[in-house]
Amino acid sequence: MNLDQARFFMVEQQIRPWDVLDPKVLDLLMDTPRHHFVSESQQALAYSDIELPIGEGEFMMAPKVEGKILQALEINEDDSILEIGTGSGYLTALLASLGREVTTVELHKSLQETAKTRLKEFDNINFHIGDASQDWADNKQYDVIVLTGAVAEIPETFKQKLNIGGRLAVICGESPAMEAEVITRVSDNQFSTESLFETDMQYLSNNQPKKIFNF
Secondary structure (H helix, E strand, O other), X not given: OOHHHHHHHHHHHHHXXXXXXXXXXXXXXXXXXXXXXXXXXXXXXXXXXXXXXXXXXXXXXXXXXXXXXXXXXXXXXXXXXXXXXXXXXXXXXXXXXXXXXXXXXXXXXXXXHHHHHXXXXXXXXXXEEXXXXXXXXXXXXXXXXXXXXXXXXXXXXXXXOEEEEEEEEEEEEEOOEEEEEEEEEOOOOOEEEEEEEEEOOOEOXXXXXXXXXXX
């Protein structure tokens, strides 16, 4: 398989038809070899329109979802970014290429250790291990926050970690009817919400819907 050609088809046949038209995002997706962020046995699937399993019960987002979210976030080169869920490290690489600095938090140490080996060329990524499904209490504010798994309800804590003008990318709801949104902090107490698309995605660990028991 010609992986460079597969990457071209990913951009032209999956991502662009999803109205991802920002040249900066398209060029970045074309220039970043996605197959470098999966195991050797999965490289033939790296550019497919699927959620790839990466171990520990976790999955990479489909490429078109990543592209759509990146376009909506409108990341600037001076933006500070918080990523909840390092995963394979692919989205981390995209964020680090667009913004000034990325803080990425992963629950599973094994996943992050593998991701670190794939991200050696970056000097603007801060790695942390922990459960950030509800909050990451580092007493910092960010211009961009990305949750890489779904949440049943949007944690207020992440909205409060946004700078004014900051954007939070989140997929929320109950399976199979979830919605991808970008929430922008307009002022100290005001937020605007842009709906991007409907989807169904695996929940962040420890952020599944609470079970209701009927007696």
